[in-house]
Amino acid sequence: MTDIARRVTAEFFGTFWLTFGGCGAAVLAAAYPELGIGFLGVAFAFGLTVLSMAYAVGHISGGHFNPAVTLGLWAAGRCANKHVVPYIVAQVIGAVVGAAVLYAIASGKAGWVPGGFASNGYGALSPGGYTLGASFLTELLATFFFLFIILGATSKGAATGFAGIPIGLALTLIHLITIPVTNTSVNPARSTGPALFGGADYVGQLWLFWLAPIAGAIVAGVLARWLYNDGALVDTSVVEERR
Numbered sequence: 325m326t327d328i329a330r331r332v333t334a335e336f337f338g339t340f341w342l343t344f345g346g347c348g349a350a351v352l353a354a355a356y357p358e359l360g361i362g363f364l365g366v367a368f369a370f371g372l373t374v375l376s377m378a379y380a381v382g383h384i385s386g387g388h389f390n391p392a393v394t395l396g397l398w399a400a401g402r403c404a405n406k407h408v409v410p411y412i413v414a415q416v417i418g419a420v421v422g423a424a425v426l427y428a429i430a431s432g433k434a435g436w437v438p439g440g441f442a443s444n445g446y447g448a449l450s451p452g453g454y455t456l457g458a459s460f461l462t463e464l465l466a467t468f469f470f471l472f473i474i475l476g477a478t479s480k481g482a483a484t485g486f487a488g489i490p491i492g493l494a495l496t497l498i499h500l501i502t503i504p505v506t507n508t509s510v511n512p513a514r515s516t517g518p519a520l521f522g523g524a525d526y527v528g529q530l531w532l533f534w535l536a537p538i539a540g541a542i543v544a545g546v547l548a549r550w551l552y553n554d555g556a557l558v559d560t561s562v563v564e565e566r567r
Contacts, residue, residue, distance in 0.1 A: 332414035341422070351430050374495050375491070420520060444529070466540070
């Protein structure tokens with residue numbers, strides 16, 4: 325198997341697991357009678373998906389599992405040009421397949437109603453009824469700090485081998501803060517998969533959950549070039565190209 329094939333396969337499975345595990349916790353377990361895990365459980369589920377896959381396949385692809393992360397790392401000089409499009413395609417496909425499998429499982433319960441199917445939304449589709457402006461700012465800021473933490477945790481001088489822990493916990497914290505606002509995206513692929521099953525209204529709002537996370541991620545990537553002095557940033561795909 326070629327290097328790029330291995331990388332996109334890792335990104336597919338990582339994003340599949342993030343979507344199936346995180347959204348699955350919301351759809352199947354968040355409000356389960358008497359034993360529901362609630363917002364706290366869903367937040368930890370998303371964090372654990374990233375943490376577990378970071379160690380499972382992060383050494384193969386870098387463990388992006390998110391188009392915003394890929395573009396943020398690219399803006400920081402941490403992702404080779406040739407990997408950007410293949411990674412994003414694999415991530416979106418992984419999220420869609422993950423959502424499809426989740427739908428197949430959830431619909432196996434008699435009388436089950438999909439509702440929003442863990443989709444992201446603003447205005448009338450926001451869990452707390454937050455406006456478009458508030459939702460955009462939330463996603464922009466949350467993704468900015470998510471990338472800021474990723475870049476710092478994986479920069480030269482950071483503790484080796486432990487990056488998955490602060491990254492997973494950062495995603496957990498982001499969910500604890502933002503679930504009531506947008507149901508938490510910070511990941512265009514994660515938003516796309518469930519929206520296809522949540523209904524046309526959610527699909528119509530997908531633009532925000534692509535634009536805001538990507539904008540926040542790119543700003544963080546550009547800042548990282550200065551803050552971490554660019555040369556201190558290491559990514560195997562870039563290193564391989566420079567040999």
